[in-house]
Every structure is written in C-alpha cells, then in structure tokens.
Amino acid sequence: MKITKICCIGAGYVGGPTMAVIAQKCPHIQVTVVDLNEQRIADWNDPNPENIPIYEPGLSEIVSEARGRNLFFSTDVDKAIDEAQMIFISVNTPTKTYGKGKGMAADLKYIELCARQIARVAKQNKIVVEKSTLPVRTAEAIKSILDNTGNGVQFQILSNPEFLAEGTAVADLLNPDRILIGGDTNQEGEEAINSLVDVYANWVSKDRILTTNVWSSELSKLTANAFLAQRISSINAMSELCEKTGADVNEVAKAIGMDSRIGPKFLKASVGFGGSCFQKDILNLVYIAKSYGLNEVADYWEQVIIMNDHQKRRFSNKIVQTLYNTVADKKIAFLGWAFKKDTNDTRESAAIYVADDLINEQAKISVYDPKVSKNKMLSDLDYLETRTGEENRSALNVFDNAYEACKDAHAIAILTEWDEFTMYDWKKIYDSMHKPAFIFDGRNILNAKQLESIGFVYNGIGS
Numbered sequence: 001m002k003i004t005k006i007c008c009i010g011a012g013y014v015g016g017p018t019m020a021v022i023a024q025k026c027p028h029i030q031v032t033v034v035d036l037n038e039q040r041i042a043d044w045n046d047p048n049p050e051n052i053p054i055y056e057p058g059l060s061e062i063v064s065e066a067r068g069r070n071l072f073f074s075t076d077v078d079k080a081i082d083e084a085q086m087i088f089i090s091v092n093t094p095t096k097t098y099g100k101g102k103g104m105a106a107d108l109k110y111i112e113l114c115a116r117q118i119a120r121v122a123k124q125n126k127i128v129v130e131k132s133t134l135p136v137r138t139a140e141a142i143k144s145i146l147d148n149t150g151n152g153v154q155f156q157i158l159s160n161p162e163f164l165a166e167g168t169a170v171a172d173l174l175n176p177d178r179i180l181i182g183g184d185t186n187q188e189g190e191e192a193i194n195s196l197v198d199v200y201a202n203w204v205s206k207d208r209i210l211t212t213n214v215w216s217s218e219l220s221k222l223t224a225n226a227f228l229a230q231r232i233s234s235i236n237a238m239s240e241l242c243e244k245t246g247a248d249v250n251e252v253a254k255a256i257g258m259d260s261r262i263g264p265k266f267l268k269a270s271v272g273f274g275g276s277c278f279q280k281d282i283l284n285l286v287y288i289a290k291s292y293g294l295n296e297v298a299d300y301w302e303q304v305i306i307m308n309d310h311q312k313r314r315f316s317n318k319i320v321q322t323l324y325n326t327v328a329d330k331k332i333a334f335l336g337w338a339f340k341k342d343t344n345d346t347r348e349s350a351a352i353y354v355a356d357d358l359i360n361e362q363a364k365i366s367v368y369d370p371k372v373s374k375n376k377m378l379s380d381l382d383y384l385e386t387r388t389g390e391e392n393r394s395a396l397n398v399f400d401n402a403y404e405a406c407k408d409a410h411a412i413a414i415l416t417e418w419d420e421f422t423m424y425d426w427k428k429i430y431d432s433m434h435k436p437a438f439i440f441d442g443r444n445i446l447n448a449k450q451l452e453s454i455g456f457v458y459n460g461i462g463s
C-alpha cells in the first residue's frame, strides 16, 4: 500500500519528534498527530514554534517548516484514524501502579483504549504500528482486540520500536543506527512491512532498515535498553570500588572502552540513570521472565535496577556524611533537575530521589535547571507522596539563575550534565557560599583541580 496519510496517536516525547521528522522528510505524506490532552495539542500548535511542549535541539525548526504544510496536530482522534492508512500508537506505557504486576509490569490501558478506538472507527483496512515500548506479545493483544471488535476490516500490526534518545532526538531520527520493523511473516504482513520501509527509505538507506518477526522486534527494544542500562550500572558499581581503592573511574572507563569489544560509549559514571525507559523496560523484562518461571534471568536483570537505586542513595548519603552528618536547615543547591542534558524531561530523574532523601534529612534545596519549570519539579516530588505538597513547597525553592540558587549554600550538587555548568564563574559562586564550600559532582563534568584551587572541597563520582 502506498502511504499518503499517517496518523499518530500520542503527541509526547516519542510521537511528536518522530512525526515531525517523517513529515519533514516525506512532504508527500500528510501526518496528523492526535492527543487527548488539549493543552498539549494547543502547545504544539502555538504560533511561536519555540513554545512547543517538548524541548529538543533542532525540533522547533523542523516543526515550523512542516507544520500546516503536511504536519498537523489535533484532538480529533476519530477523524485522523478514519483518514489514515497507517496509524502509529505512541501513547505512554507507564509501570503499573496497582493490581497484578504493580511496580513491575507495563500498564497497557492506554494502548488498549487506542486499539478499541481504532477498531470502532476504522472502515477501511489499516496498518497499525506499535511505536511505544511494549512488553513482548503486545501486538498479539492489539490484534485480538482489533479483529474481534472491529467493523470487519483487515488490520496488519507492525512493531517499529523507537530508539531515539532524548536530547538528541532529532539527530537520532535523521540519522538512525537502524530502523527496526517487525511484522507477520505471511504475504499481507510482508506488504505492510514494505509500506513502512518505503516511508523510512525517503531518508534512511535500505541497509539500515532491518525487518524481523513481530516478537523479535518487540524483544529487541527491551533488550537494547536493558543492555544500555546495564553498562551504566556496571560502571557505577566500579565507581564505588574506585572510591575505596584510589583508582579513578574515568581512567578505568577510558582504559576498558578502548577494547573494541567493549567500546567507549555509555561508560560515564553518574548519580544514576533516569528517563522514562530504562527502569520501566527492565522491570518489564524482569516481570516477563518471572511470568515464564525464569527466575535466574529475572534476578540477573533486576540487579541493574538495584545497583541504580543504590547509586542514587549513595550520592545523597555522601552529601550528608560529608557535611558533618547533618544537613538539617542547610541550603543545598542543585544544578540540574532533568534526567540528562538538553531535555526538559524529568521522568525518573535521579535529582528527584536525591532531593527526596535530603529533604527527609531536613535540608533546604534550591534548584536551578535551564529547561525544567518549577511546577514540574514540585509535581515530581509530590508524586512520590513522601510528604504533603505544602512541606515540599517549603523545602524546595526554584531559581531561574544558577548564581542565585548557589548563594549562601553549604553545598552544590550537580545532577544534570548541562554544558553551561562548566562555563560559570566558579570563583564568584565560591565567594557567595558558606565555607567550607562543597561540590558534589554527580556527573563528573567540572574541573576538580581548578575548583580546588579556588577553595572548593570537590567530590566527584568514582575518584
């Protein structure tokens, strides 16, 4: 089928950027992104492209080029489904917070709602593409809903996992390592796969487009994220050992990364990984393994999460210990709240957990992040339900300037590796702080020697 109209359900961190790039690269395809959230759609349609709801380098330029030409954002989900030949599902799949699999399994209620809506609306054959990260065999569930509740039209289900990383979403979409498309192995399945291959082939060379069966594709996405997260937990485990033995984790990472079998990427020790995917996908993998009785497999992967939780807790403990075992009423300045640089996303950010620990110790936290709003930070803390919203508001102060956030602080903690942090006038910051002035560099981005020569007491990760 030659695709001329695409609909994407879910205008979030995955759906928004992905569809913007498809629209930019395929001017002959009309792309409509729909969402239930009216505010989100209004923000995507904001006349000033700088105000779109997701911050990603390069994204606002692409949106302003394609929007209104062949890229549309709308809340009319039914109309978009009806018109499209191909429907991407990019809704969120959070970890379940209730019932069976609570805290582990992916909550598929949003996916199921989408499937039912597609089944109700569709009057012609459609290709339905899973874009969200989903447990293996979700495609089967979607198919069963579509086939049994639909209007008798034919559906082909494809799995097309997204591998973009936030902060580099546009670059990753424009120049992907690979595109993975899973589908049925029969003739209809192959035809559906080929229609999606043709979409990507507008800008991705064919040797980078990989086709598999549906389950391999679904499992590859979980596996990729599990391997990536495992590398971080592995280097973070070594960081604790380095701190005890006098080795330096940056040196160790460099030395092992030069082994071509290991490779240099994704070996940065940190305060712990965050983001919407790693923890959720591993918990999901653990849950799937357990559901098949594969306890050793489940335990193996669960350790990646246990290590990551330990790394976050270790960071807050170290702050307390170093500040003479008490942070009560002390001002601790956080530089960064996002889970990584160049994004305004804070899902599962280490900063949230470190702040929560320190507030339990009665610290006063002052935060500066170049892209995260005060409301977002407070709602992240409220979500943990550790204390009342009022208590969170009195413990956490948000500044729109790093120098103000650090003024009169006893310590600074770097939680996100924003480039601008390396360019500050650190002497000026030092002069405005209580002494001794401590820095806890949870990202190893600052120059330790230079800071020490100013007078700071510097603590990095793994040295």
Ligand code: UDX
Residues within 6 Å of the ligand: 162, 163, 164, 165, 166, 167, 225, 228, 232, 265, 266, 267, 268, 269, 270, 271, 272, 273, 274, 275, 276, 277, 278, 339, 340, 341
């Ligand atoms: C990840 C995958 O990289 C991407 O392929 C998938 O589609 C979605 O999940 P994302 O979570 O957006 O992407 O960002 P990523 O760059 O993977 O970083 C995840 C977390 O790991 C961040 O908190 C980051 O700071 C941390 N990290 C990353 C480290 O602590 N050290 C590293 O060396 C790399």
Ligand code: UDX
Residues within 6 Å of the ligand: none
């Ligand atoms: C290893 C290290 O590779 C080497 O750098 C170090 O100096 C010594 O230890 P070696 O044990 O000789 O070298 O062989 P290696 O190729 O690493 O294989 C080790 C085992 O892993 C073998 O049993 C091999 O069959 C197995 N293996 C390796 C796998 O099962 N799968 C793989 O993908 C790779």
Ligand code: ADP
Residues within 6 Å of the ligand: 009, 010, 011, 012, 013, 014, 015, 034, 035, 036, 037, 040, 077, 090, 091, 092, 093, 110, 113, 114, 132, 276
């Ligand atoms: P992701 O990182 O996976 O893109 P987000 O939470 O950023 O996750 O985006 C998912 C979007 O999907 C949200 O904007 C949410 O409102 C939207 N959504 C969820 N369920 C539906 C649905 N049934 N119909 C339309 N939009 C939906």
